[in-house]
Amino acid sequence: MEEDRFGSTIEEAARLLEEKEKSLGPDDLEIGSRLHHLANLYSSQRDFSNAEQLYDRLLKFYERVFGPEHLQTAKIALNGLASLYNEMGEYERAVAHCERTVKILERGGELEQEDYAFTATNLALLYKRQGDYQRAEPLLAQAL
DSSP: OHHHHHOSSHHHHHHHHHHHHHHHOTTOHHHHHHHHHHHHHHHHTTOHHHHHHHHHHHHHHHHHHTOTTOHHIIIIIIHHHHHHHHHHTOHHHHHHHHHHHHHHHHHTTOTTSHHHHHHHHHHHHHHHHTTOHHHHHHHHHHHO
8 A cells, every 4th residue: 555655644644754865876767756745745734835845846856857948857746836826826826737737738748648537627717717818718618
């Protein structure tokens, strides 16, 4: 079970992340998975400050390991930050991260994939929330 492997509490997950960083080094993919898990734990507790710090670390990790335009960077790190900012009510920041994600997915040929539909729908809903129906409608149509 993933929680057993990564820790079911914030304290346990943070301790396990620190241990793995020491034993595996900063660029091992396991570190990215653990950062993502811990960021999600903080977000689920509505501790947005710590969640944002970890998602920022996760984004830097993915950009360093995979590159800033890599699909994994978009799907995991950018989407995570966009979701967090949306949850925090910081819609402009959420839009910026969703737009970047959509562009990366488009360039990566992911238009027919579920990740693209999910992100494009979220971006359209953010546009709609801001009253920008002209930008929302084509995205919703494309996502379907």
